[in-house]
Amino acid sequence: MDSDERLALAEELVTQLKAGNEAESSSIISKLSDCIESELFVEVGRLTRELHEAINEFLIDPRINEMAQVDIPDASERLSYVITMTEKSANTTLGAVEAGLPLADDLGEKARDISAKWEQFCNRELSVDDFRVLSKELANFLALTTERSKQLHSHMTDVLMAQDFQDLTGQIIRQVITLVHDVEDKLVQLVRISGSKLPEKQKDAHKLEGPIIPGIDQGNTVSGQDDVDDLLSSLGF
Amino acid sequence: MNKNMKILVVDDFSTMRRIIKNLLRDLGFTNTHEADDGNTALPMLQSGNYDFLVTDWNMPGMTGIDLLKAVRADANLVKLPVLMVTAESKREQIIEAAQAGVNGYVVKPFTAVTLEEKINKIFERVGG
Numbered sequence: 001m002d003s004d005e006r007l008a009l010a011e012e013l014v015t016q017l018k019a020g021n022e023a024e025s026s027s028i029i030s031k032l033s034d035c036i037e038s039e040l041f042v043e044v045g046r047l048t049r050e051l052h053e054a055i056n057e058f059l060i061d062p063r064i065n066e067m068a069q070v071d072i073p074d075a076s077e078r079l080s081y082v083i084t085m086t087e088k089s090a091n092t093t094l095g096a097v098e099a100g101l102p103l104a105d106d107l108g109e110k111a112r113d114i115s116a117k118w119e120q121f122c123n124r125e126l127s128v129d130d131f132r133v134l135s136k137e138l139a140n141f142l143a144l145t146t147e148r149s150k151q152l153h154s155h156m157t158d159v160l161m162a163q164d165f166q167d168l169t170g171q172i173i174r175q176v177i178t179l180v181h182d183v184e185d186k187l188v189q190l191v192r193i194s195g196s197k198l199p200e201k202q203k204d205a206h207k208l209e210g211p212i213i214p215g216i217d218q219g220n221t222v223s224g225q226d227d228v229d230d231l232l233s234s235l236g237f
Numbered sequence: 238m239n240k241n242m243k244i245l246v247v248d249d250f251s252t253m254r255r256i257i258k259n260l261l262r263d264l265g266f267t268n269t270h271e272a273d274d275g276n277t278a279l280p281m282l283q284s285g286n287y288d289f290l291v292t293d294w295n296m297p298g299m300t301g302i303d304l305l306k307a308v309r310a311d312a313n314l315v316k317l318p319v320l321m322v323t324a325e326s327k328r329e330q331i332i333e334a335a336q337a338g339v340n341g342y343v344v345k346p347f348t349a350v351t352l353e354e355k356i357n358k359i360f361e362r363v364g365g
Binding site: 087090091094097098101208209210211212218219220221222224225228231232235237 | 250251252255256259294295300324325326327328329330331332335342343344345346347351
């Protein structure tokens with residue numbers, strides 16, 4: 001029904017109403033509203049079909065299934081493996097350091113001992129017998145230094161080798177980042193289909209955020225130890 | 238400062254406990270013990286005559302802040318010096334810890350110098 005027809009009906013309605021013809025008036029009103037309703041039904045039908053098609057298209061996207069059934073469980077496994085590897089590396093490094101420190105301390109102590117006696121010798125304060133003892137100690141010390149430096153070298157190599165986690169975990173984490181991007185794309189698509197607006201994100205002040213990560217809004221955080229100290233001193237610490 | 242003081246280090250990650258214990262040993266403190274969360278730590282503190290508590294915040298079981306509150310609520314532990322060493326760095330949290338009665342707050346990642354500084358400061362204040 002075009003606007004000329006509607007105008008004609010409206011004028012006819014006014015005429016009938018003025019004339020007091022109740023039955024005629026009602027029939028014209030229902031003709032007018034029928035035409036509006038039928039347009040509305042057509043529009044709702046079109047939207048429903050479009051939504052249905054969009055959802056179907058989304059559901060038959062094989063990537064979604066693959067992500068849900070394979071990639072995401074895989075990603076959890078991969079990330080757990082990252083924890084395992086970094087923990088192993090930290091323990092190897094700590095073990096090497098804990099084994100190496102006493103060796104270095106031992107060498108330092110013995111060297112301090114010998115230097116005291118060496119100084120006496122340089123000042124000609126050492127008897128011949130004492131010198132014999134000192135030269136024996138020196139020979140032992142040199143042998144010990146050779147041995148200890150070999151041990152320290154081996155511990156340092158362990159520390160060196162324990163850093164290989166960085167390369168491997170880096171590769172794994174990069175794969176997971178790619179997956180997160182894919183999932184994000186699909187979620188955005190889903191939100192677009194449903195046409196809903198996301199509610200404003202609420203930050204929970206009591207949720208533990210963990211380490212500060214550059215580039216991520218974690219709420220009202222300090223930027224380092226100096227900031228913590230300033231904040232505490234402003235509280236009277 | 239008494240270098241023989243008995244120290245409890247509480248963190249759910251064993252590597253972090255090892256790092257802190259090593260740093261403490263470098264500072265001359267060798268009487269160190271470990272717990273992996275507040276639930277394990279609290280009974281140790283209650284029966285173990287500890288002189289100093291170093292604790293993380295985010296741990297499964299009982300968190301560091303709950304441990305701190307439990308310590309302050311216990312008449313025998315109310316004066317125990319507590320240092321928090323944690324990655325939690327929101328201002329609200331630092332204020333919460335201060336209000337709960339923490340003696341020092343170190344954010345991870347931290348350095349050996351920072352740890353030493355905070356420990357010295359705590360015992361200067363406690364001693365003086």
